[in-house]
Amino acid sequence: MCSEFVTRHRAPHGRLVVAGTARSITALCLLLIPALGACASSPAQHPVDGAHANESFGWLHGNCLAIKNPGIEKHRDLTLILLDDPQSLAKATVLGKADSGAECFALLEDRRTVNVAEGYSFYLIDTDAQANLGIGMLGTLDDMPKYTFHYCTTMEGVAFKVNEKGRGIWRGYYYLGYESEATCESD
Secondary structure (H helix, E strand, C coil): CCCCECCCCCCCCCCEEEEECCCCCCCCCCCCCCCCCCCCCCCCCCCCCCCCCHEEEEEECCCCEEEEECCCCCCCEEEEECCCCCCCEEEEEEEEEECCCCCHHHCCCHHHHHHHCCCCCEEEEEEECCEEEEEEECCCCCCCCCCEEEEEECCCEEEEEEEEEEEEEEEEEEECCCCCCCCCCCC
């Protein structure tokens, strides 16, 4: 199986609460398979090394990408890894910077300070996909090498991780601003 079941609940005021087991979600995506949720592998065409991973990967909540890259221009192509069950890929485009909680959940008053202090820049994206939680990668689907994508919840947020050939190349953390059920295991 390519992924795990994760239960999502809406808390008062429409906030997302993610709960589930600590199993990692894994997907190996091959572009030649039409079903986006299918598992396979593809050779790396443009590998992301550890030094540039923070500039290339970010986490996503709704239509807002948080990434440690302040210089992304409008109309830049993205690949989204949607962390639903099953995981799927989607194309997206950067619309511009986000600066308020009205357009970006990560910038709501109860979480803005922590998420901004982590060094993230926030961008609004355009996609045809129903995006909830996910990982965004700069580039198009054609640039997608073989990665595994993981996430789990902490007491107050969501931890994301990308591995390439079993080696961790990127980690991200989304502070939610309220308690959630922790599912992360110690590394």
